[in-house]
Amino acid sequence: MKNALLQGIHASLRHWRTAAIFYLASLLLAVVATWPFHALLEKYAGHSLMLDDLIKGFNYTFLNDFLQNYGAGFTPVLHISLFVLLLWLPLLAFLSGGALHNLITSPEGFQRPLFWSGAGLFFGRLFRLTLLFLFVHAVVLWLFGMVYWQAISGFSRDVLDDTRVVASSLYWWIPLYVLLGGIFFLWQDVAVVELVRSKSSVLHAMGVSARILRKQFRLLYPVYLIWLLVLLLLMVIRFTLTASLDIQDGATLLLFFLLTQLFVLARFMVKIGTWKSVYHLIA
Secondary structure, three states: OHHHHHHHHHHHHHOHHHHHHHHHHHHHHHHHHHHHHHHHHHHHHOOOOHHHHHHHOOOHHHHHHHHHHHHHHHHHHHHHHHHHHHOHHHHHHHHHHHHHHHHHHOOOOOOHHHHHHHHHHHHHHHHHHHHHHHHHHHHHHHHHHHHHHHHOOOOOHHHHHOHHHHHHHHHHHHHHHHHHHHHHHHHHHHHHHHHHHHOOOHHHHHHHHHHHHHHOHHHHHHHHHHHHHHHHHHHHHHHHHHHHOOOOOHHHHHHHHHHHHHHHHHHHHHHHHHHHHHHHHHO
């Protein structure tokens, strides 16, 4: 287990350029998705003094007034933005194929020909695999949702009168979902690595990865949880740092943006490290 973690750490550092490609692609897609809303906001509220308050945080009054006055223009913009964000799924499958092919074939670092050839070679299969696991995750989330629904008596009037019941139930529901639902995310990562490693079909990779997970669960699951804890720690650090910033001018706004982007890049490096640890254990 220790060697698997060390292999993952080394890979995440050596393949930082792969993580940078993921980051730039996500940033570009986010800009394209949010640009129509930015243009709408600039057109209808560009000279409003309440925009200064938005920099400091969420402003319900502004949002409510904006939707009441300009809601008709907001709806098509929202649809366009959501459509653009949906493009992230095939793009993620495309980049994941390149990253894994490079990671497995050239452990010493980023190789541009390997990355782009792998991206094209495995795109179709990884995209289909992603769609299958989306269905799996949806079923698992629905089952957990049913458990939560029963725990809070289906949002009965008594529960709604005492919101502490809803909040306290989340304290055990979220950790339970992370621990048990995380098994299916681990299965997906094992399947993705297996598909690229063996160049197999989608269904074959899912079957083989399920058998691998069953046989090596005691090795794979603790390593996966450690990487998950690293990701959660990064989220806590990011939230703590950004929440401590008092955004009053352009300099602090720029610092807020840079900190946020740094942690987005780190998240992709964690994913590369996770893949490498999984590959080390199943190869």
